[in-house]
Amino acid sequence: MKLVYTGKTKDVFALDNGNYLLKFKDDCTGKDGVFDPGENSVGLTIEGVGDVNLRMSIYFFEKVNAAGIKTHYVDASLADTTMEVLPAKVFGKGLEVICRHKAVGSFIRRYGDYIEEGADLPAYVEMTFKDDAKGDPLVTKDALVALGVMTDAQYEDMKEMTQKITQIVADDLKEKGLVLYDIKFEFGYDSDGNVMLIDEIASGNMRVYKDGQYIDPMTLSELFFA
Numbered sequence: 001m002k003l004v005y006t007g008k009t010k011d012v013f014a015l016d017n018g019n020y021l022l023k024f025k026d027d028c029t030g031k032d033g034v035f036d037p038g039e040n041s042v043g044l045t046i047e048g049v050g051d052v053n054l055r056m057s058i059y060f061f062e063k064v065n066a067a068g069i070k071t072h073y074v075d076a077s078l079a080d081t082t083m084e085v086l087p088a089k090v091f092g093k094g095l096e097v098i099c100r101h102k103a104v105g106s107f108i109r110r111y112g113d114y115i116e117e118g119a120d121l122p123a124y125v126e127m128t129f130k131d132d133a134k135g136d137p138l139v140t141k142d143a144l145v146a147l148g149v150m151t152d153a154q155y156e157d158m159k160e161m162t163q164k165i166t167q168i169v170a171d172d173l174k175e176k177g178l179v180l181y182d183i184k185f186e187f188g189y190d191s192d193g194n195v196m197l198i199d200e201i202a203s204g205n206m207r208v209y210k211d212g213q214y215i216d217p218m219t220l221s222e223l224f225f226a
Contacts, residue, residue, distance in 0.1 A: 008042050009053070009204065015084065019074060022083045024050035028204055028217065041132060050081050052221035053202035057083065060201035063172070064165055071197040072188065088188030088198050092149040094130030095139075095187065097158060099123055099166040102181040104207060118181075123163045150189075157195045158187050165197060173208060176223060178215065181207040 001013040001021060008029060013021040030043025054076060061073035072085040100107055103119045107126075127144065128136040141155045150158070162185055170180040183206040186199035199205075203217040203224070215223065 020085050020087060022085060024054045024081045026050045046218055049217060053200055053204050054081055054083060056202045056221060057200040060169060063168055069161055069164060070194060088190060088196055090188050096128045096130055097162050097185045097187060098126050098182055099162045100182040101170060104181045123166060125159050125162050154195050177210060179209045181209055
């Protein structure tokens with residue numbers, strides 16, 4: 001295996017068969033030792049979080065694939081905390097896609113004059129460029145198309161896929177008495193330009209509440225797999 005990229009929460013290796021291997025780590029995004037999926041830097045390390053993020057990713061990727069939504073997931077090894085994935089190009093220099101069912105986090109920081117915290121949102125989708133120095137700036141559909149980052153059709157596909165995947169996750173959590181407030185995804189595209197879900201679907205990328213109280217990633221994973 002050849003190391004091709006060192007990320008915040010996982011490392012990427014190239015495999016001989018043309019696919020890639022993601023090695024999940026115990027690092028989490030946050031600030032001042034507090035977990036925050038919206039932050040753009042590693043803020044803390046939680047022992048075992050890589051393992052539970054992989055477990056949840058396997059669970060949801062298999063469910064999303066079964067729903068006919070294209071992803072990069074091929075296989076995984078819990079023993080090695082690794083996931084084999086199809087090759088995919090990222091949009092631009094990297095794009096994050098957030099789907100919000102409730103107003104919380106950076107959404108409230110930006111728009112708190114217009115909405116109360118925790119208010120319902122209609123599966124609101126927003127996209128940000130992955131750029132630590134600029135604080136992951138928001139970017140509109142028109143800008144993404146004008147900049148040549150993606151086509152109009154790719155944007156619409158990504159938005160629709162994001163809302164469908166978010167609903168799959170939210171419905172699953174609801175069965176366990178948990179409420180999904182928001183979730184962060186990453187997408188890429190294959191050699192034919194088809195959009196696919198990449199990265200992970202894990203507790204570290206979502207805000208979930210139970211009885212009005214925020215559930216941290218490790219507790220969420222424990223509740224989810226209980």
